[in-house]
Amino acid sequence: MDQQSVIFSYTAVDTMANVYGPANVYVNPIAYDPYSNVVVIIHRSKSTYATGGSGGIFYAYSTDGGTTWTKRVGPLQAGLVSNGVGRYPSISLHNPALAKSKDSVLVQFQFPVLTGAGGGFGGMIYGTDPGVGANSPLSVIDSVDQPWSSSMASPTILGADEYLFAAPNYSDAGHITIFRAADGVTFTASNPSQLSAAKIKDGLIDDVAGIVYRNGVYYIGVRAQFVAAPTSDTGSYTLGISKSTDKGVTWSEFEIVPWKALVPSNYAYNIYANDFVVDGAGGYHWLTVGVDTTANPDLWSLFHLYKASGGSWTANKIKDLPPHENWSYGALSQTLTENQLSVSQDGNIVAAKWIEDGRGATYKDSLPIADVWTATWKAGSGWSTPVNRTNTPEVNDQITHIAQFMANDGVAHFMRNQSPTIAGNSGTLDVGVTVVYYSNDKLTSVRRDEGVVAGTYELNQNYPNPFNPTTTISFTLPKAGQTTLKVYNMVGQEVATLVNGYQTAGLYFVDFDASKLASGMYLYRLQSGSFVETKKMLLVK
Structure with missing residues (x-):
């Protein structure tokens, strides 16, 4: 597969005493809500603004999609513990009414706290700030003698009427506890039998990789050793999915992803960096890295494991990764790829x-000098060409995260937490002062011209026309609304959906790739509110 490269820039949001905070692949330190256009980043503190140490938990927020920032809302432990013991925080935005005002959006957070004389993990604080920037955190400390995991994943729950999160719990052989809040504020904890130690072999839970809400159903993706795993996976970590149709009260038995049967047999195991989401049609998506131990050096490959609703599992290799085995950031080695x-x-x-x-x-055992890469998937189109988003060979782009939601136009939100001296890498990067950086970038073919104020609805003729195989369709919206742009053949069959979702007012450009279609005349149809317009275009191969 060909490679492309672009460079995006970061904005400095705040500082931390060290990198310990977002340095875990399973935490979610950045969140975006497309209805209010709010972005939030949660992070640990620095003694210059948090008395008591580097473990105070704060968040910064932007109400304009990441252009300007307000910082240091907190500390979120709200006096329950000192500012020295918070670790690895996650954050999400709960907007059940799909409100546009930041004051109607709840900020949900979870983070482990160190406990006891030895300062080990075990406690947890979770809670809600009742409005973005309200700085009135309703925080709860949970059983500091409980062996909670060192990370708690925040959910992807856009539009859900009930908030919930999950945390691995090692108070027995190991199970998953669900925390539910119908009002987004008052939480109830439960231990569903389907997520119990009886389902997870020897309590071996790597972590909760993702919690997702789609169309009235909650899903949880877990990497663990499962009792019900196939014989081929005995003794190894694999991936499982459970779902709830009653707002997290009961859960289905784990569906085990047969990943070893999906990828070539020379991939002996997958590394612990995994993620899970559900698409709008109910399809399951896992992102994982398989390791081919027959290669010298070992070959790491990025795989997309996919199951359409009602379909069967498939595996698609997105990219073979260049040989590299030392993913340490200073003394840290828990983020990998x-x-x-x-x-x-x-x-x-x-x-x-x-x-x-x-x-x-040659450098596979050296401290990494990494770049950030992305690719996008659409139903029926598969994966786009991987893109190097930073392309900075002398700058180490590590400790990065992407917000779990992005806008329908493909603008995604990123954070990075690194030393202000960003060139190179060294064995002490984890303990030096770090900066919380933010960036956003458009990952797909739908573009909006921010400088145009549209006065009327208008669907323009595609250009070029005739075309082979790509063309661009532009349109204007004078006001925000639910918008679709679809392509049909001349017998009225839909062949592509280019836009489908809530769009703000403005001028849009949409790239259409017809490489999989036959030559001929096609119709494209724009609908937004009561406005409907259709035009013709000609594909000539």
């Missing part, structure tokens, strides 16, 4: 983000 997924508001686009070091096998 940082592969994560984001899904669009309407569920039609899935984006993959990962890092790689392209210097080759």
